[in-house]
Amino acid sequence: MLSERSAATVRATLPAVGAAIGEITERFYARLFAAHPELLRNLFNRGNQASGAQKQALAGSIAAFATHLLEHPERRPDAMLGRIAHKHASLGVAPEQYDVVHEHLFAAIVEVLGEAVTPEVAAAWDEVYWLMANALIAVEKRLYEASGSRELRAWEVVERVEETADVVTFRVRPAAGGPVRDFRAGQYVSVGVELADGARQIRQYSLSGAQDESVRQFSVKRVHGGATPDGEVSNHLHARVGVGDVLQLSEPYGDLVLEDIAGRPVLLASAGIGVTPMVAVLAALAGDGHGAPVTVVHGDRSPADHALRADHAAYAEKLPESSVHFFYERDAEPGTRSGLVDLTGIAVPAGTRAYLCGPLPFMRAVRTQLIEKGVAPADIHYEVFGPDLWLAEG
Known part of the structure; x- marks a missing residue:
């Protein structure tokens, strides 16, 4: 995907760009919103901007994409691109907005790195940017065509x-x-x-x-x-x-959807408001008559804080091979567990496909335990509310 000459330049400069990427994204957003204040008011999440989460997520996605191009030149990181594209499509992002981002992002790179940005370095990172941008534009185009509308x-x-x-x-x-x-x-x-x-x-x-x-x-x-x-x-x-x-x-978007589950065990793990997509997934499994084992795991502060609890339990009961494990930090009732979610002692059948939704520390801990229990990393899927900071950690 990346030309040999650009790959060599990106490999040589990735440590310097990676070390400065936080400052680069800080400058980028400052420039972008100074030139286009309407984007902060009407498109970007002001809360994520104030907390720095969006800047961290952008930095993580750029670094992750560049690293993937170097380590796996034969294939594109479709999972990462698809996740970003679904979020962009839900916001109505248009192809021409990538030109605006390019202008202010590269100006920020020059501001931060100065003379280190030679024409060769600029050309190499420009290639990285447009490989990522054009891939996202193509995916978003297909999503808009499938949904029938880009407008709210x-x-x-x-x-x-x-x-x-x-x-x-x-x-x-x-x-x-x-x-x-x-x-x-x-x-x-x-x-x-x-x-x-x-x-x-x-x-x-x-x-x-x-x-x-x-x-x-x-x-x-x-x-x-x-x-x-x-x-x-x-x-x-x-x-x-x-x-x-x-x-x-908007029309519905998102990639935390059931795929390749015919005859396979499914595990649904959630915490807090992460229960919402899991209730919909349970309803779909029940409606389809899924006959393989379904393991339901949820953690919350207390039973009173467990939103959609009745639906959560009722849909699980409709499945012939379901097991339900609710964890509460306080006021745990008979049949539920006290404390944080812990998969110790919970059977996870071979071939399980797992779906996670909740705070990042929760999903990180559950994913680690699932892998220890033999679940393939490729079979663990997740959803986050807000910027995907998991990429920023990678």
Whole structure:
């Protein structure tokens, strides 16, 4: 994929670029938002910008892609690209925006590295960027064609359910009527809201089910922080959105979907609000009559904090070969376990495909235990809410 000359240059300069990538992304976003303030108000997640999570994720993805080009020149990192492309498609990212990113990213590289950016170095990293960008553009084009639209659409709230003290489920249908496309269990939608300061912010929420073919359902956990960017959308939805209000939703996207599971054991592990895609996946398994073993693992602060708990248990009970393991940090009830999720003592059948959703430390710990139990790394799939910081660690 990468030309031999550029590969040699990237290999020689990767340590220097990698060491400075945090500063480069800091400069990049500062330049980008100075030139295009509307992107911060209306596209980028202000909470992730304030916390630095988005900068860390961008740095990680660039470094991971460059490293992959050098270590595996014969194949493209489709899993990583697909994950990013689904998130971009849910936000409506357009091909021309990659030119804007290129302009400010390379200006930031020159600012940070100075004279070390020779024409040869610039050309090599330019090749890396466009290999990644063009691959993403191609994947996003296919996703838009499959979904039928790149635009967010108006949906009216028809029901609001208080699941726990901090989780609300919204059921919505198209405000103007019209067809509703099917979604695959485990996918999410982008939800756009207009905040008090006029900013249009977008967040992703997993689809947790549907009442009928014209209704979609998603659940929102309130991020405590009040007016801080970290929780501005979840607090807005909790405090200000009710039946009759209108939200903007994207078509469904996301790659945490059931693949190659016919006759194979499945393990679904979640923590906190990570339960939402797992409930949809369980519903799909039950609806399809999946006959192989299904292991359900969930961790939460307490039974009262376990959103969609009744659905979580009910769908599992419909499966003939299911086992359920709920862990609670406090107030554990008979039949549940105390403490953090621990797979010790939980049977994981050979050939299991595992799906994880929850905080990164939780998924990291579960993945390690699964590999120790013999699950192939390629059979472990995950979803994160927000920037994928797992890439930043790699």
